[in-house]
Amino acid sequence: MPLAEIPLCVWRTRGQNFSFRGQSIRYWTAGQGEPLLLIHGFPTASWDWHYLWAPLAQRFRVIACDMLGFGDSAKPLDHQYSLLEQADVQQALLAHLGVHEPVHLLAHDYGDSVAQELLARHHEGLADVASCVFLNGGLFPESSQLLLIQKLLLSPLGWLVGRTFGRDDVVRNIIQLYGPCTRPSESALDDYWSLVVSNRGTRVLHKLIGYLPERVKHRDRWVGALQQAGIPLRLINGAVDPHSGAHMAERYEQLVPKPDTVQLPGIGHYPHTEAPVQVLRHYLAFREQPLSYLPQKVAWS
Template structure:
């Protein structure tokens, strides 16, 4: 059965705001129970989670924000954007909501890197993470395959490329990374573009893309944290994603002990949009395993 969408106009009306280091950020929260932090990817926003929002809110207290430089949050032009600062932002939001208990995390794309930073901080006693699920993202710089637009934004002409970025450019990029049978409709593309364009977003895209070299800088620290194996982890990954698909999952299985991975056939880079029912099923089964781990039978 298909999950009901939340139209972007409705989603926006439900937002709240808080101030982080002088900048106004938009956030959403719903439900009760254990806190579940949802962290979106590049270049989109928290609306990416709208299909999963209500089903998850029936079981957990779900929390999401448009990170600095994304969606309807502030997009300051004279700012050096950093994944580490975005992790600070997530922790500030949890503090704003008076959440002191360990949080569960589900992240996607750029958000995977923010989640990796939070996981590293957990082992440094600077955050409390109960579990983490990664959707398609560049968990390992050596397996990340950026699309042409990302390469251009990283170039010396990135500032000009960003300013010229248009809805057509977004459509071309999304055609490359979505599954062949699960591409967004024209209406969905209008909504994605509305979030990118909000607050003159294209003019800072070359600054946001600095996350790619930053991932390389933090790679060993983040991978070491994932290898600790004390916090339960799962990867739910769209198999045909050219950026972070099956090849990334293969590397994950090589590097992470007892790797818990799910590959979604025919699905691309945005599984929570392309196959939300499957993502929900595999996420809830992961959480159920935390409550009711498989029994180990002793043999004599």
């Protein structure tokens, strides 16, 4: 049975704001129970989680924000964006909401790196993470396949590329990351574009893309966070994603002790919108395991 969609126009009315270092951050929270922090990817926003939002809120206290430079949050032009700062944003949001207990993480794409930083801080005693599930993302920069638009944004003319970025560019670049039978509707693509251009977001795309070299810079720290024992981890991976699909899962299984991975055949870079029922099922199965249990298995679904 498919999961109900939350239209973007409705999603936006349910958000709230808090101030992070003088910048407005838009966030959402619902449900009760153990806190579950959802961390979105690039270049979209927390609306990516809308299919999973209600069913997860029936079981957990779900929390999500549009990170700085994304969605309906502030997008300052004269700002040096950093994944490390985005981890600060997440911790500030938890503090704002009075969450002081261990938090579970569910992350995608750009958010995977933020989650890796939070895991590293957990092992340093600077954060309190209970578990973490990753969806498709560049967990290992040496295994990521960069898109042409990413290369262009990283170039000296990236500022110009970002400012001339249009809806057709979003369509062309996002479509190629989806599975062949799970591509988004034109309406969904319009909504993605709405989130990108909110608060004149195309002006900062070339700055946000700095996360790619930042992944390389902090690679050992963030991969090391995956290799330390004590935190249950799972990778739920859309296998046909050309950016971080089956080849990224294979690298995960090579480098992470006792890897727990789930491959979704025919699914691309956005499992939570392409196959939300499967993602929900595999996430809940993960959460039903004892927290001290770290299985060694590979599942296909």
